[in-house]
Amino acid sequence: MTADRPILLLAGAAFAALVLLVAALGVGAAVGETAIPLDIVAKTLANRLWQAGYALEPIDEGIIWNYRLSRAIVAACCGSALALSGVILQSLLRNALADPYILGISAGASTGAVSIAILGFGAGLLTLPIGAFIGALIAFGFVSALAVRAGRGTGAIILAGVAGSQLFNALTSFIVTKAANAEQARAIMFWLLGNLSGVRWPDVGLAVPVALFGLLVCLWHARALDAFTFGTESAASLGIPVRRVYVVLIAVSAVMTASMVSMVGSIGFVGLVIPHVARMLVGVRHGLLLPASALIGAIFMIAADVLSRIIIPGQVLPIGVITALFGAPAFALILSQRRSAL
Template structure:
């Protein structure tokens, strides 16, 4: 009990330190004392005299970016753990089911053609597109046969991704101006620039919801690691648990993609690396992956704002540049293992 409390405290301190680092570090130099004064003014009405521009940068730009990055990183890593356990595939990750591609199509439909624009934002369209992609994958997998295996689900996800990617490319080619195409491309590569407090209040609950649901079903995830038959022999309601957990992964991923666009490698690399360190037990793996995903995406966001002076790189580009070599090292380290 004491050890668990100590680890929880250290994890919370690490997360707070990362969020503060993301708030302090940026293209505009701000003293840490200024950041502290802005936070104190908003949280406790401290009344420090702070330049309004500095206050706006800290409170409405950097802090929201850091919080959304933490939530998205935690949510995507949690989804990666779910899919890798359920599909028994170490390469499974949140975009395996075509959610990112579907979200892209939904956002483009709203942004370019104005479909439902009176009631839907671009993020809302992305959310509905992600859910449509998930439904298509389920239909394709079920059409393959009543006893669809994990390989068929993976192939259905690949087919769905290709279909929605093609639809997105067609829409951009036929309907977008040069400026619109540039903006859409930046969003598709992962963009935290436009997030504000409404995005925080959407991303944080979604990430916490996914983590709590998965922790509640950690015993089922442990059992699914050894296959559906093993899970059934242990008294797990296989079909119900699979549907619930995959739906949870789809919902969390859809929310995150609708806010920040497509960010890859978080749900693939983080669970892989922490499984090597902590073992396959989901009671430890899930919270550790959520923390690791949050820290990883905050670090990637800081790099996206500081690597090139005066320019913000899409955060999805940074995660790919960091994640690809790390994943290659993980594969090499696993050589010869089952």
């Protein structure tokens, strides 16, 4: 009986996490410019998935299925992927400030996506996610080379990331200003601040596999990430293939970030703040930290998306504005309580 207790606790935690995620998705589908009761959301799902035959208003059913539910699912995947990327980068680099936004990965992905959308790079052979992925890899390569050139101090990678972010953000702005018409420029600039308005079910088909794949790969390397807490030399002494783990996890982080940026734009503070919140709740062991970060990131992004739709009546704010408004004060609070982490 004692041996079964950890398994029962793990199963209970997994069930509770699933309930929380489903509840958050339900709220995301129910709350918006027009409030729709949760029982209507449940009946819509029953009609669409199992042909239950509930008599519903076509407008309400259409809003839930065609607009809000897909949007909530992509928001959850985006929050999970960015939070996981933050955990990976903070663990591998052993720096509490590392995240896809600060290290220039998001900026590079934005540049790659805009190059495909406006300049037509690839002659139609490259899709937006592939362009974003290439841009993310180029940006991280640039930041890594600059950090190596600057030195091996813990702050070098962050300073290089700031420089890389500014460079690729400038390139994106230049492309938009030079090549886009007024309508394209307005749409791109709004998208760059984070926009879920155009998300539909085809995007779910990309977001869900990417987020699940990233979570599974991270969980597979949870022991290696624990070892990296004590440095690369300690990890190598424990039999961890340091170079291979670095390449795999950095590539996974780039894939997750690029995929989400190609769909919803560049969103800051999620990958920076959520891992710290998760550590405060479950500790530093990556076997718990990774799924906790994914869950908290998903719920946070759904909540941010809901707020972006209702905080100003009749207007939808970029979701990146909401994440910054909450993320910046939260990170300032974390820094004030954990100065020794830096």
